[in-house]
Amino acid sequence: MKEYDAVVIGGGPAGMAAAEVLGDQVKTLILDENDMLGGQLVKQTHKFFGDHAHYASTRGFEIANKFIDKIEKKPVDILTSSTVIGIYPQNTVAYVKDGHEDQVKYKKLIIATGAMERQLPFINSDLPGVYGAGAVQTLMNQYGIFPGKRFLIIGSGNIGLILAYQLAQTGVEVRAIVEALDKIGGYEVHANKAKRLGIPIFLKHTIIKAIGDESVQGAVIAEVDDKFNVIAGTEKEIVADTICISVGLMPITELAEQAKCKIVYIPELGGYVPVHDERMRTTNPDVFVAGDLSSIEEATTAMIEGKLAAMQIVEDVKKTDLEKEISNEIKTLAIFRSGPKSLKIRSGLEKMGIVTPQIEVPKFSPLPNSENGKLHAIIECTEEIPCNSCELACKFDAIKVGENINTPPVFDPLKCTGCAVCVTACPGLAIFMEKLDESPNATLGIPYEFLPLPKSNEKMWGMDRDGNYVCDLTVKRVVKNSNKTHIVYVELPKEFVDVVRHVTYPQKESPFVCRCEEITVDQIEKVIDSGITDFEEIKRITRVTMGPCGGKNCKMITLGIISRKTGIPISKLSHGTSRPPVKPVEFSAFLRGDKK
Amino acid sequence: MMKHASVVVIGGGIVGSAIAFNLLRMGTKNVCVIEKSYVSSGSTGRCAGGIRQQWSSPMNVKLAMRSVKLFEEFEKDVGMDIEYYQGGYLLLAYTDSEVDDFEKNVRMQKSQGLDVEILTPNQIKEKFPFINVEGIKLGSWCQSDGHANPQLANIAYAIAIRKMGGEFLTHTTVTGIDVQNGQITGVQTDNGYINTEIVVDAAGFESPKIGSMIGVDIPVHGERHQILVTEAVNHFLDPLVINFNHNYYVRQTHHGSLMMGQGDANPASGEDLGNTIEFLEEMSEKMIKDFPLLKNIHIIRQWSGAYDMSPDAQPIIDESKDISRFIYATGFSGHGFMLAPAVGESVAEMIIHGRTITTDVSNLKMDRFTIGIEREHNVV
Numbered sequence: 001m002k003e004y005d006a007v008v009i010g011g012g013p014a015g016m017a018a019a020e021v022l023g024d025q026v027k028t029l030i031l032d033e034n035d036m037l038g039g040q041l042v043k044q045t046h047k048f049f050g051d052h053a054h055y056a057s058t059r060g061f062e063i064a065n066k067f068i069d070k071i072e073k074k075p076v077d078i079l080t081s082s083t084v085i086g087i088y089p090q091n092t093v094a095y096v097k098d099g100h101e102d103q104v105k106y107k108k109l110i111i112a113t114g115a116m117e118r119q120l121p122f123i124n125s126d127l128p129g130v131y132g133a134g135a136v137q138t139l140m141n142q143y144g145i146f147p148g149k150r151f152l153i154i155g156s157g158n159i160g161l162i163l164a165y166q167l168a169q170t171g172v173e174v175r176a177i178v179e180a181l182d183k184i185g186g187y188e189v190h191a192n193k194a195k196r197l198g199i200p201i202f203l204k205h206t207i208i209k210a211i212g213d214e215s216v217q218g219a220v221i222a223e224v225d226d227k228f229n230v231i232a233g234t235e236k237e238i239v240a241d242t243i244c245i246s247v248g249l250m251p252i253t254e255l256a257e258q259a260k261c262k263i264v265y266i267p268e269l270g271g272y273v274p275v276h277d278e279r280m281r282t283t284n285p286d287v288f289v290a291g292d293l294s295s296i297e298e299a300t301t302a303m304i305e306g307k308l309a310a311m312q313i314v315e316d317v318k319k320t321d322l323e324k325e326i327s328n329e330i331k332t333l334a335i336f337r338s339g340p341k342s343l344k345i346r347s348g349l350e351k352m353g354i355v356t357p358q359i360e361v362p363k364f365s366p367l368p369n370s371e372n373g374k375l376h377a378i379i380e381c382t383e384e385i386p387c388n389s390c391e392l393a394c395k396f397d398a399i400k401v402g403e404n405i406n407t408p409p410v411f412d413p414l415k416c417t418g419c420a421v422c423v424t425a426c427p428g429l430a431i432f433m434e435k436l437d438e439s440p441n442a443t444l445g446i447p448y449e450f451l452p453l454p455k456s457n458e459k460m461w462g463m464d465r466d467g468n469y470v471c472d473l474t475v476k477r478v479v480k481n482s483n484k485t486h487i488v489y490v491e492l493p494k495e496f497v498d499v500v501r502h503v504t505y506p507q508k509e510s511p512f513v514c515r516c517e518e519i520t521v522d523q524i525e526k527v528i529d530s531g532i533t534d535f536e537e538i539k540r541i542t543r544v545t546m547g548p549c550g551g552k553n554c555k556m557i558t559l560g561i562i563s564r565k566t567g568i569p570i571s572k573l574s575h576g577t578s579r580p581p582v583k584p585v586e587f588s589a590f591l592r593g594d595k596k
Numbered sequence: 597m598m599k600h601a602s603v604v605v606i607g608g609g610i611v612g613s614a615i616a617f618n619l620l621r622m623g624t625k626n627v628c629v630i631e632k633s634y635v636s637s638g639s640t641g642r643c644a645g646g647i648r649q650q651w652s653s654p655m656n657v658k659l660a661m662r663s664v665k666l667f668e669e670f671e672k673d674v675g676m677d678i679e680y681y682q683g684g685y686l687l688l689a690y691t692d693s694e695v696d697d698f699e700k701n702v703r704m705q706k707s708q709g710l711d712v713e714i715l716t717p718n719q720i721k722e723k724f725p726f727i728n729v730e731g732i733k734l735g736s737w738c739q740s741d742g743h744a745n746p747q748l749a750n751i752a753y754a755i756a757i758r759k760m761g762g763e764f765l766t767h768t769t770v771t772g773i774d775v776q777n778g779q780i781t782g783v784q785t786d787n788g789y790i791n792t793e794i795v796v797d798a799a800g801f802e803s804p805k806i807g808s809m810i811g812v813d814i815p816v817h818g819e820r821h822q823i824l825v826t827e828a829v830n831h832f833l834d835p836l837v838i839n840f841n842h843n844y845y846v847r848q849t850h851h852g853s854l855m856m857g858q859g860d861a862n863p864a865s866g867e868d869l870g871n872t873i874e875f876l877e878e879m880s881e882k883m884i885k886d887f888p889l890l891k892n893i894h895i896i897r898q899w900s901g902a903y904d905m906s907p908d909a910q911p912i913i914d915e916s917k918d919i920s921r922f923i924y925a926t927g928f929s930g931h932g933f934m935l936a937p938a939v940g941e942s943v944a945e946m947i948i949h950g951r952t953i954t955t956d957v958s959n960l961k962m963d964r965f966t967i968g969i970e971r972e973h974n975v976v
Binding site for chain 2: 548
C-alpha cells in the first residue's frame with residue numbers, strides 16, 4: 001500500500017492550495033472524484049474578489065487552470081475520478097477509481113470535501129425542472145447544456161446572484177430571484193449586476209410550490225412575515241420552466257467524522273462542522289480540514305485555509321520552522337474576515353475557540369466630486385467586502401484600498417488618467433468611465449460581458465440600475481479586453497450619465513417608460529409625432545408620470561424622449577410641478593383620532 | 597403666427613377652445629386662440645370633470661342639457677375619446693331646507709324635460725351599498741349626468757382647431773389690445789401682433805385682467821379650490837356624488853382613481869395655487885365616514901385650481917356695450933367644463949349671427965348685476 005506524508009481529499013480551491021504548498025516539501029497525494037481538479041471553480045465564469053495573491057479579478061475556471069498548471073509541475077501525485085469511500089483505522093484512505101477499490105496510507109490528512117447545496121421543501125419540489133443552483137452551473141458552464149429557457153432562482157446569496165447573471169449572459173430569461181430575508185444575501189455588486197439586467201429580486205418572499213404535471217411550468221411565490229410564515233393573499237404565479245434552489249450550502253462532514261474528528265453544530269458556519277484550531281487541525285492531530293467543510297465561505301478563504309493546513313503539516317512532518325509564514329496567513333485570513341459580511345463566520349469561529357480580531361474597517365469616505373471635462377472612472381463600490389482588485393489595477397495611484405482589503409476604495413479623480421484598466425479588473429463590474437464637458441451629451445464607459453459585442457455607431461438602449469429603459473444611445477467605441485470584460489463607450493444625454501448602467505440591444509417590444517401606468521416609449525413617441533411636444537400635454541394624454549410614484553423614474557425618461565425627438569435640450573424643457581404627497585398616503589393616516 | 601385673425605380668443609381653456617372650435621365648425625376662417633401656457637394648464641386641467649344638469653335655475657338646466665347632448669356626440673364631433681361616462685350624479689340632502697330645495701329643484705328640472713328623481717335613503721343604500729347613509733334624508737339622482745376627462749377634452753379641442761385650420765398658440769401671453777374709436781384693431785402678444793376686430797375674453801379668473809386692458813370691468817375673481825386623487829381601484833362608483841352638507845364631491849375616473857374636492861372654509865385667492873395639509877385631513881375624515889371602504893386607499897396627489905367666481909356664481913356671457921365686438925365668456929364659478937360645449941356653440945352663434953340660436957343664454961348677461969341677482973345655490 002502506498003504511503004504518503006500528506007493526503008489531500010478534494011481538489012477544490014482549498015485542496016489545490018494545500019497541494020501547491022505541500023508539493024515540493026513532502027510526499028503528497030491529492031484525490032478528487034471529478035475528472036479534473038478545480039472543484040467548484042471550474043464552473044465559475046465570473047471574476048473573483050480578493051487580493052492579488054489569491055487571484056483577484058481572475059475568473060473561476062482560470063484560477064483552477066492556473067492551480068492545475070502549478071500543481072502538475074510539482075512532484076504531487078494526482079488521482080482524479082477517484083471517489084474516497086471511507087477513512088479507516090491505521091490512517092487508511094479507501095477510494096474507488098475506474099471501478100476498482102484501492103487504498104493509501106497517510107501521515108497527515110487534509111479533508112477538503114467542500115459542501116453540498118441545501119434543499120428547500122415546497123410542494124412539487126420533485127418535479128423535473130427543479131435544480132440545485134450548482135447543478136445548473138455545471139450543466140451550463142462546464143457542459144454547455146441548458147436545462148430550460150425561463151429560470152426562477154430561489155435564494156439571493158452570491159451563488160444565486162451569480163447564477164442569475166451567468167444565465168442572463170447566455171441569453172435565457174431569468175424571471176426573478178426570490179429571497180426570504182429582508183435583504184439581499186450576497187454582495188451588493190453581484191446583486192447590482194443582476195438588477196441592471198432587469199432581473200427583479202423579491203425580498204421577504206418564498207416559493208410555495210412548483211406548478212406543472214410532467215415538468216415545471218411555473219411557481220407560486222408569496223410574501224413571508226418576519227417569522228417566515230407565508231402571508232395569505234400575497235401569492236403570485238411566475239411562469240418558469242426551471243427553478244434553481246440556492247438557499248445555502250452545508251459542509252460534507254462524513255469523512256471527517258470517520259477520521260474521528262469531533263463534529264459540532266454551529267449554524268453560523270453552515271451546520272455540522274469539524275472542530276478545528278486556527279491552523280485547521282481537527283481534534284484528531286493527524287487530520288486537518290480546509291475550505292467549505294470547515295466553514296461555508298469564499299474560495300479565497302478556502303485557499304488560505306488550505307495553505308495554513310499544508311504549512312502546519314510541513315512543520316509537523318519536516319520539523320521546519322514555518323511560524324512566521326503561518327502567522328502571516330492567519331493574519332491574512334483575519335483581514336479577509338474582518339468585514340461586516342463575515343460577522344456570522346467570526347461569531348461561528350468564536351464558538352469553536354478561534355477568535356478573529358476584528359480589524360477596524362476605516363469608514364468609507366464618499367467619492368469626491370469628479371472632475372469635469374476629462375474621461376475618468378466612477379467607482380460604485382460602497383459595501384465592505386474583501387477585495388482590492390481596483391487598487392492593484394490602477395498604476396497611477398488613483399485608487400486606494402489600503403491594508404485591510406475590506407475597505408471600500410477611495411478614488412482620486414485628479415490622478416485618474418482614464419486608462420480604464422480598473423473597469424475591466426473589477427469583479428463586481430462596479431466601475432464605469434465618464435466624461436462630461438460643455439456639450440449636451442456625455443460619454444459613459446460600461447463594463448460589458450455579453451455577446452455579440454456592440455459595434456461603433458450602433459444604436460442601443462441605455463438601461464438603469466434596475467434594468468429599466470432610460471434612453472436611446474449611440475455606441476462610440478468598444479474596447480476589447482483579453483479577460484472578457486470589455487468596455488462599451490456610449491454617447492448619451494448628460495442627464496442620464498448617472499442613471500444608465502447597462503446597455504442592451506433594442507427589443508421588438510417597446511420598453512416601459514412609466515411602470516405605474518404601463519406607458520411605453522412608443523406611446524410617447526406617437527404623441528410627439530402627432531405634434532404635441534409639451535411635457536405637460538404628453539403627460540395628460542398618456543398618463544405618464546401620473547401614477548402612484550409621482551413620476552420619480554419616468555419623468556426624466558420622458559423628458560429625454562422629448563429632447564431626442566425635438567432636439568431641445570432637457571434643461572430647456574418645462575418639467576411639470578411636484579405635488580404632495582410625494583409618496584402615497586392612506587386616508588386613514590390623516591384621521592385626527594389616529595394621531596399620536 | 598397669423599398676421600390677421602377674424603376672431604382672437606384669449607384663453608385656451610375649455611371655454612375658449614369650445615368657442616374657437618364652434619366658430620371653425622360654423623365656417624369661420626382664421627380663428628386664433630392664445631393660451632399663455634400649455635393646453636389645459638389652467639382651471640380646466642385642474643377641475644374634476646363633472647357634467648351635471650341638476651341646477652337650480654331653468655336656464656342653467658337648459659344650457660347643461662344642451663351640453664350633455666354635445667358631450668354625447670363629442671368623440672364623433674371633436675375626434676377624441678375623452679372618457680365620457682354617464683354614470684349619473686347623486687346629490688345628498690341632510691337637512692330640511694336641503695330637502696325643500698331638492699324637491700323644488702327636481703320639480704323644476706322635470707318641467708325642463710330632465711329625467712331626474714328623488715331617492716329615499718333606502719333606495720340610495722340599495723343602489724350604492726358602500727355609501728354610509730346615516731343622516732341622509734334623501735337624494736336627487738339623474739342618470740344622464742356624468743363626467744369626462746377635462747384635460748383630454750381640452751387637448752381634443754386644440755387638436756381639432758389646428759386640424760380645421762385654426763391657430764392655437766401656446767406659451768403666448770396677451771400684453772395689450774388696441775382699440776380705436778371703440779373698435780378693436782389688434783392684439784399684442786409677447787410673440788407678435790395679430791390684427792383683428794373681434795376678441796373673445798375667455799381667460800377664466802384672469803378675464804378681468806384682459807378686460808382692464810381696454811377699460812371693461814368684469815366682476816370676476818379667482819377663488820382657490822383644492823382637489824386630490826387616489827390610486828386606481830376597481831370600478832365601484834358610477835355617479836359623481838355631491839354632498840353639500842358635508843361639503844365635498846367625489847367621482848371615480850375612467851382610470852380607476854378617485855378624484856374629490858371641497859370648498860375651503862376661507863378659500864385662498866386664485867392667484868395662490870398652493871396646497872394645504874388641512875385639506876387632506878378634512879377630506880380624509882369625510883371620506884372615511886361617508887365611504888368607509890376607502891379607509892386604506894392611498895392618496896397620490898393633491899393640487900388646486902381657481903374658480904372664476906362671479907357675484908351670483910353664474911356665468912357671464914355677453915358682448916361689451918362700450919367696446920364693439922369684445923365678447924366675454926367667464927365667471928363660470930366652478931362649472932365651466934360641463935357647460936363649455938353649449939357655451940362654445942352659443943358664443944359662436946353670437947359672433948356669427950349676432951344672437952344665440954340653439955340655446956338661450958340671455959339670463960347670463962352682464963346687466964343682471966345692475967337689475968338684481970339671484971345666486972346659484974348648487975355649488976360646492
